[in-house]
Amino acid sequence: MPRFIPLNYQQNSMVVINYLDQLQAGTFEYAIHHLIDSKLDLSVFYPKKLLYQATHNNLTK
Incomplete structure (x- = not known):
């Protein structure tokens, strides 16, 4: 008998x-994803990311 x-x-x-x-x-969610993605x-978000990557790369060298 199983337990x-x-x-x-x-x-x-x-x-x-x-x-x-x-x-x-064909869904609303897909349309929003397509608009945001493409x-x-x-690029307004990139400067902080690039600054972080530059400082992180300098610290690891």
Whole structure:
């Protein structure tokens, strides 16, 4: 006879989700993803990233 573990709704579980697999063409979410990924100019965020990479590379040398 099998022994089943009692179900506990308070337990935590980790579910791995690939968000790109969840986006389906033709949906509102896909349209927003496409606009942000290919149409918006996100270069305003780059200077901080480049500054961080430059200082990090100098520290590791």
